[in-house]
Amino acid sequence: MLFLKVKLFDLDIGVNAVVINEEDLKGTPYYPQDRVLVETPAGSFVGVLHSTKTLVNKGEIGIFREITKEIPIKDGDEAIIRHAETPLSVAYIRKKMDGQTLKPEEIHTIIDEMVTGKLSNIENTAFVTSLYINGMDMKEIEEMTRRMAETGDMIDWDESLVVDVHSIGGVPGNKTALLVVPIVAAAGLTIPKTSSRAITSAAGTADVVEVLTRVDLSLDEIKQVVTTTNGCMVWGGAIDLAPADDITINIERPLSIDPEPLLLSSVMAKKIAAGIKYLVIDIPTGEGAKVKTIDEAASLARKFIELGGRVNVHIECAITYGGQPIGRAIGPALEAREALIALENYKEAPSSLIEKAVSLAGVLLEIGGVAPPKKGKDVAEEILTSGKALEKMHEIITAQGGEPKSSDEIEIGEYKAEIIAPIDGYVTQISNKLITKVAKEAGAPKDKKAGVLLNVKIGNEVEKGDLLYTIYSSSEERLNSAVKLARRTYPIKVEGMLLKRISKF
Amino acid sequence: MLFLKVKLFDLDIGVNAVVINEEDLKGTPYYPQDRVLVETPAGSFVGVLHSTKTLVNKGEIGIFREITKEIPIKDGDEAIIRHAETPLSVAYIRKKMDGQTLKPEEIHTIIDEMVTGKLSNIENTAFVTSLYINGMDMKEIEEMTRRMAETGDMIDWDESLVVDVHSIGGVPGNKTALLVVPIVAAAGLTIPKTSSRAITSAAGTADVVEVLTRVDLSLDEIKQVVTTTNGCMVWGGAIDLAPADDITINIERPLSIDPEPLLLSSVMAKKIAAGIKYLVIDIPTGEGAKVKTIDEAASLARKFIELGGRVNVHIECAITYGGQPIGRAIGPALEAREALIALENYKEAPSSLIEKAVSLAGVLLEIGGVAPPKKGKDVAEEILTSGKALEKMHEIITAQGGEPKSSDEIEIGEYKAEIIAPIDGYVTQISNKLITKVAKEAGAPKDKKAGVLLNVKIGNEVEKGDLLYTIYSSSEERLNSAVKLARRTYPIKVEGMLLKRISKF
Known part of the structure; x- marks a missing residue:
């Protein structure tokens, strides 16, 4: 056991690294690369030990900014260092690498240890890679989904008609949500849209919305915005919704992969945590999209619907054409501008974008009972062309802390x-x-x-x-x-x- | 492009991290987690960018100790930062994840980029995990082996009878090499033994030898020791033999895996690089060993022999009993002591250790022509019991910079x-x-x-x-x-x- 004083580093190193002076480590059972349990008055965490001659003095322990997001450790805090045992997850990850089915409690352990930072990048990557290669059955995916939701914040809405639309992505230029959310909110349904930043794409919905307004809202701020406007368009990463997803996304991104068990569970876990009860899932399909054929799309749709049934979210899937970009703009500011053009004057916007947005919005309006069966698309179109959607968009932008601009005020790369x-x-x-x-x-x-x-x-x-x-x-x-x-x-x-x-x- | 001054950090963070002040990054196309090419007068490398408010000042770039092992960057050096493209390897690693066969040039690229630090831990782990799950064919393994050898130092010996023994491991207490090397060297053959530290075991041969003498010898020192004594027992990691192996081992260790393509290539690449012409491979077999059955062992032996044929190393395999520990001691000092006991007075040592050591040494003596066919084991036993092996062991320990001790002088945990x-x-x-x-x-x-x-x-x-x-x-x-x-x-x-x-x- 070691007793040290905390020295905080302002460095985004992305690992639970802790740094101790070589002199302090001499004669101890602690060696570089060991996992150590660091106990402070603010809380404990498992870190990976690194040694230094100069970065911290004798008696100090260097701790990186990253960890203080979860544990409010302060400079000068006392820290006790102990030997940490190998996480149980390692054996379970090996099981998945060996192509075996994981038990619920094994999946829970992996997600729990992942979320609490007990697993290294190596272990997390081995897990993601083995899911990509060996997959999971629906029972495993259900367990992973529930646990992912439970290990973060869970939002409860008073309304029961909480709807959302989610695109599984893979098609560039898909700024559809920037039209669907204001249309649906203008019709009176609750649509608290949380979205991610780009994983493998050139712009995630959160990246696009961020051109127009703040997206890193707190839970309280989101509730406030939704209460006022019926909708929001925020970055899920700013709140603690299904935090395991943030970790796996950071592994999927550099490898440009999106393993199906993680695709299914990360969508559904975030929606469960966000309190969504009715969800339309957009599955863009075509050459060069994530999903290539209608058969594949139908198979994925069935899996989403089965998973939805298991976790009590009513799901409809829309298989949409994804063989080329949606609209003409690809990239955050370009897409934000195109979405505004569509809201301002739909005749000047690409028809592929308008068509897709009103179709998806229409499904939600029908589910929500604010449009008669088969009339959802017409109602959505009316809300868009009447300018009500633009008005709602400005409301949401303002509520989220931004200042509404017209499309020609959006700056593009010089x-x-x-x-x-x-x-x-x-x-x-x-x-x-x-x-x-x-x-x-x-x-x-x-x-x-x-x-x-x-x-x-x-x-x-x-x-x-x-x-x-x-x-x-x-x-x-x-x-x-x-x-x-x-x-x-x-x-x-x-x-x-x-x-x-x-x-x- | 950015122009910054280097600030070296003495921290063993284990990644090619570079740190730049947030202020310097504003308005640039460089963002945290980006790969950047860092050009300095001492050489260039690709680093992963991190931002900081305080760790380095405006105008400085923080570079970690790790990289200076390869590039002699100094404090105050000018550094130019550019955007680095995504390494080609990522697409090839994906191919392997998808179960495809890699082309020679794709394998070369992966190994080259791995060795030059262009791949992150995530990418390296995805590669190792996909090799564990999807494997490689013999042509792929041959290409990987050759490239692994070529990307590091290559030792050339004047003698042609350069022999070695290698155990694939998996059985605790296997300190056999500490007996085989002095026996074979005493018989006049050249046996430049390089070994690794523990991967998943409690003691690698290098860990055990280090209890008795220095093992981190340079290439010149190794040549000197071998010229004087015919043998050596050094840590391969101190020289630059097949350096890709050091990277993959660091991933295999926390996951406790040893994928067959890496098992085969890492053994053979190091032996090619060390100039070995005749190699006996010990395959411990039995319940709880790496290899469970004689059939599996025979299959692995055939693969080693085929790979040896492709890369011009004559190989014999010895399938040995690995169903329980070799000898009685497990752990560096305990094993070093047991090996010394065997050399000092073989009657006091466990017979499983003696039997295994003289059998393996015997095969080498026969191959090397210093024992008649079928008499290798007898000759090896004679060298051991006569004290010549102990004398040779002392010579090697001294030549490597240690001081010979008797077995009862070895310190064990208090x-x-x-x-x-x-x-x-x-x-x-x-x-x-x-x-x-x-x-x-x-x-x-x-x-x-x-x-x-x-x-x-x-x-x-x-x-x-x-x-x-x-x-x-x-x-x-x-x-x-x-x-x-x-x-x-x-x-x-x-x-x-x-x-x-x-x-x-």
Whole structure:
């Protein structure tokens, strides 16, 4: 056991690292890379030990900012260091690596230890990777979902008609929620929309909304906003909804994977925690989307519906066309602008965006009983075209702490490059993956003003030299890098109509 | 691009982290968790960006000690920060996660990027986990092996009869190399033994040898020692032999896994790099060993022999009994002492250790032509019992910078606890895994004086209250923890002879 004084470091190192002077470690049973239990008056946590000659003095323990989010440790606190045992989860993760089915209590232990920071990045990654490869059965997914929800905040609403829409993603430019939420809220239903930042995409809904208003609202603030406006559009990561998800997302992102058990459980856990009772799940389907075929989409829909039944959330799934980007804008600011254009004057917005938004909103209006059966889409359209949705959007933006702007006030990256058609022909393909890569290379989603604005969609006829799309960035360096990538990979394919010529003899 | 001054941190954080003041990052395209290329006069590396308010000042970049092992960056050096592209390996790792076969150049890229620190822990872990689950074919393993060898130092020996023995491990107490090396070196063959520290065991050969002498020799020092004595027993990690292995081992260890493609390639890459031409591979087999059955052992042996043929190393495999610990001592100091006892007076050493050591040494003596066919074991035994092996051991210890001690001078942990038989009966099982866990809980391998000393082996008859084994530790806390574990898990099973009684009616 060691007795040390806390020295807090302001460093976002992303691990439960603790730092002790080499001299203090001499002759102790504590060695670098060991797990140690750190007990302070503010609480205890398991850290990974690192040694230093200079960063902290003898008698001090260095603790990184990260941990203080959960445990309010202060400079100068007394800390007691003990040996921590190997987490039980390691054996259970091995079981999953070996292709076995996990018991409920084993899943609970993994989620609990993950959320309390007892697992290292290595252990978490091994778990996520083995879920990607070996999967889980529905009982395992149900257990994981419930535990993910229970290990964070749970919101209770007085209303029973709490609805939400969730897209499983995979299609660039999907700013649909920015239309659905104000339409549905304007119709009088409660829609407390929490969304994530980009996982593998160039812009998550939270990234897009953040261009217009604050998204990092506290639980109390969210309740306040929803009570006033019926809706909200906030970043789920700012509150403690199903926090295991934040950990697994950080592993999925660099690997560009989204294992089905985590896809199902992370959506449902967040919705359970957010108190959602009726949920429409949008499954974009098509070449280059997360889901390739209608059969696959139907299979995933059935799994969502089965999982919903097990955890008491009424689910409808909408299989939507995801073979090319939704609308024309990809990247936070570009998408926010396009959504505003749609709310301001729907005739100027891409029809794919309008069509998708009113369809999804329509389903919710029917479920909520504020539109007659089969009339949901018409009612949604009326709310959009009448300007009520824009008014509601401004209300929500204001309630969340922002100041409503018009679409032409949204700033876009100052550096831009135009990509033109290399030949006469037709647009035969717009690759979701490659367009996303280009937008990300330009800096999206972190550079909010970066992205891609399409000038064409699949099927359009173009002449050599016509503009295909514009890349935007706040950084000349990133823009060049994105252009290089675009030139190498051809995200948009233009081909002559005569794809193959067969000669007679 | 950013221009900053280096501030070195003396902290063993284990990642290529770089730290920049928040102020410097504002308005740049660089965000926390981004990969950035850091160019300094001393060389470049890809780091993971972290932001800080206080740890470094504006204009400074914090770089951790770790990286200076490879790039001699100094305090105050100018550093230029650029955006680094996503490593190509990520797509190839995904291919392996999807169960596909990797092309040679894809494997080369993964190994190259791993060794040059371009991959994060997450990516490395995903690779290791997917190798554990999805495996590799022999062509992939060959490519990985060659590349692992080429990406580090390669030793060339003037002699052509360079031999070595390697145990794939998994059996506690396997200090055989400490007998084989001096026997074979005393017979005039060249045996430059490099070994690793414990991966999942309570003591690797390097941990055990380190009790007796220095093991972190440089390449030049190793050549010097081998030229003088014909042999050495050094830690491979101190030189740059197949450095990818050090990275994968750090992932395998916390997960307690050893995927076959990495098992095969890491052994062979290190041997190729060490210039070994003839290799005996010891495959301990039995309940609780890494390899459970003779069939499995034979299959692994064939793979080693096939891989050896592909990379020009002559291999013989020895399938040995691994169903219980070798000898009686488990833990660095306890094992070093037992090996010395065997060299000093083989009659006082456990026969399982002597038998195994002279058998393996015998094969090498025959291959090397210093013993007639089928007489290798006899010659090895003669070298051991005559004291020539002990003399050679002292030579090697001295040459490596140590001072020869007698077995009774080896210090063992001051805290000890005795575990006794709970009933009269026979020892029916000694669990390799559980005994290892107890030794590790007591502090081994990092606490060199910690471990377990068996007083019984399988088949021994014991009376209630007889000593089964003693646990040693340098720490009372760790000892208590180990005793608790031992009491809970029963690593040694004692049962009455009457295992089942069937009554007549």
